Amino acid sequence: DQQVKQNSPSLSVQEGRISILNCDYTNSMFDYFLWYKKYPAEGPTFLISISSIKDKNEDGRFTVFLNKSAKHLSLHIVPSQPGDSAVYFCAASAGDSNYQLIWGAGTKLIIKP
Amino acid sequence: EAQVTQNPRYLITVTGKKLTVTCSQNMNHEYMSWYRQDPGLGLRQIYYSMNVEVTDKGDVPEGYKVSRKEKRNFPLILESPSPNQTSLYFCASKQNGVSSNQPQHFGDGTRLSIL
Numbered sequence: 001d002q003q004v005k006q007n008s009p010s011l012s013v014q015e016g017r018i019s020i021l022n023c024d025y026t027n028s029m030f031d032y033f034l035w036y037k038k039y040p041a042e043g044p045t046f047l048i049s050i051s052s053i054k055d056k057n058e059d060g061r062f063t064v065f066l067n068k069s070a071k072h073l074s075l076h077i078v079p080s081q082p083g084d085s086a087v088y089f090c091a092a093s094a095g096d097s098n099y100q101l102i103w104g105a106g107t108k109l110i111i112k113p
Numbered sequence: 114e115a116q117v118t119q120n121p122r123y124l125i126t127v128t129g130k131k132l133t134v135t136c137s138q139n140m141n142h143e144y145m146s147w148y149r150q151d152p153g154l155g156l157r158q159i160y161y162s163m164n165v166e167v168t169d170k171g172d173v174p175e176g177y178k179v180s181r182k183e184k185r186n187f188p189l190i191l192e193s194p195s196p197n198q199t200s201l202y203f204c205a206s207k208q209n210g211v212s213s214n215q216p217q218h219f220g221d222g223t224r225l226s227i228l
Contacts, residue, residue: 004155034216043117043203043219044156089155099144099163099207100171101217103155 003027004092006104014112019077021107023090026071030092034101035064035075038087047088048075077109085111115140119204119220126194127228134189134223136204143209145187146171146217147179149200156203162187163209194227201225 005024013019023033031052036044050057050064050073057064063076077084090104117138126132138145146161148171158171162181176198178190187206191198201224205217 002154006155036219041221043205043221045219046216049216091156099146099161100158101156103148103157105153105155 001026002105003030004090004102004104006088006090006107008107009105010108010110012110012112013080015082016079019075019080019084019109019111021075021077021088021090021109023073023075023104024071025073025092025102027092027094027102028071029094030102031095032093033064033066033073034091034093035062036089036091038089038106044089080109080111082111082113085109115218117204117206117218117220119202119223121223122221123224125226125228128195129193132191132194132225134191134202134204134225136187136189136220137185138187138204138206138218139185140206140208140218141184142206142218143184144217145181145204145206147177147187147189148203148205149173149198150203150222151200159189159202191225194225196227199225199227 034049035047037047038044066073087106089106091101120135143164147159148156150156157173160179162168204220207217208215
C-alpha cells in the first residue's frame with residue numbers, strides 16, 4: 001500500500017497561470033515533506049520542503065501548503081513557465097532527517113505556451 | 114562542480130552476469146543511498162549508508178549488495194541479476210549533522226535492462 005500518493009499522473013497548465021500539484025499521505029508519523037523536480041535523463045533535484053510545524057513555506061514562485069488534519073500537501077507554482085515542464089515528486093519522512101524518504105509516483109506537469 | 118556521478122548510464126546485460134554500478138560524490142557527504150524507479154511506483158530505497166563502513170537495508174534490498182569502503186564511493190552490486198531488476202537506478206548523497214534536513218542530491222541515473 002502506497003503511503004504517499006500523487007493521484008494525478010499528469011497535469012497541463014497554460015503558461016502564466018497557476019499550477020497546483022497535489023500529494024496525499026497515510027502515515028501520521030510523517031513530519032517532513034519535500035518536493036523534487038525531474039527532467040528527462042536527469043536525476044531529481046530538490047525544489048522545496050516543509051516541516052509539519054508549519055502549514056506553508058514559500059520560495060519565489062513556489063509555495064508548499066500542508067494540511068496535517070487532511071494528510072494533504074500541495075505545491076503551487078505561480079506564474080507557471082515553460083521551464084517548469086517536468087515530473088514533480090512528493091516525498092515524506094518521519095523524524096527530523098530525511099534519510100529514508102517515501103516517494104509518490106510523480107506528476108508530469110506540462111506548461112502550454 | 115558539486116555532483117553525484119553514476120556509471121554506467123545505460124547497460125543491457127543478461128540474467129546471472131554479475132554487474133556493478135558505481136556512484137561517486139565530490140561533496141564530502143557522509144550519507145549515500147541507492148533508489149530504483151519503476152513506472153507508477155516512484156522511487157524506492159534499496160540501501161543506504163550513514164557513513165564509511167555503515168550500511169543499512171532500505172525498502173527493497175533483495176538481490177542487491179552495497180559497500181562503503183571510502184566516503185566518496187558507494188557501489189551497487191547485482192551478484193546474479195534477474196529480469197525483475199530491470200529499472201532506472203539513482204544514487205543520492207547528503208550531508209549529515211546539524212542541518213539534518215539538508216536535501217539529498219541525486220545522480221543522473223543508470224538505466225539497467227536485464228534480459
